[in-house]
Amino acid sequence: MSDSIYSGLQQLGQATRMPASPDEATLERVPNPQADVAYCVRFTAPEFTSLCPLTGQPDFAHLVIDYVPGGWLVESKSLKLYLGSFRNHGAFHEDCTVSIGRRLVALLEPAWLRIGGYWYPRGGIPIDVFWQTAAPPEGVWIPDPGVPPYRGRG
Template sequence: MSENIYKDLKQLGGASDLPQHPEEAVLERVKNPQAEVAYNVRFVAPEFTSLCPMTGQPDFAHLVIDYVPGEWLVESKSLKLFLGSFRNHGAFHEDCTITIARRLAEFLDPQWLRIGGYWYPRGGIPIDVFYQTGPMPEGVWIPDQGVAPYRGRG
């Protein structure tokens, strides 16, 4: 491979400050060297945090992001910083989950993308938020997200 597909990355390999807000976060992408192959990529963020917009209290979620890339792959450090930028961001669970999905879908233009936002209970009610860009593609192994429904203590 003579072309260096990584040459334009700015965040990988050095110190990067955590963006204070999702709009400040810079996602980076690289050309998919296996673009002719349909395959699934999974990112799991089991310690995602944001803030309740009403109380300022922290909210916690286990996020599972699956996508079948097209021409582009998301660079994982930039994704980590993007997800971390929600730490000081006040928004409801639904807004956080869908904002992440739509930003990735618009940026990457994948063949398919889904996100499962499994939010831990606040006020005794867990909220799970799911989004996908269309029907699951045929011929690609996309496993179950593997997150059990919230069952509490019994």
């Protein structure tokens, strides 16, 4: 991978252990070879896991991350490892969801980013968390997230 836009990557193509926490995780980026085109990138993590910070009980979510890249793309293996690092991390749903979005914005400086955290019920109440940087750019196709609202048995 030397002499390419991927030469600085530390994790792709390497045996990489799961980070113990989001703070320990390394998110990597690569130059966007299509930076002159406005387009949407979607990552879906239907098995996201974190811990309740008070009880230590597991919490599960379906995350949908959409962004319109500027000069950078997130390297997907580093994103998978970063998201996996929440498995033993205690934080409320709102904090997990917004922290992920803010960290990606700080790394990528995208034209636009949104994250939807569709959290499965615990204690009988589902909590969905949505955050975005601004209104989506004009002319970019931003598909519906495709996650139906929680209906339970109703």
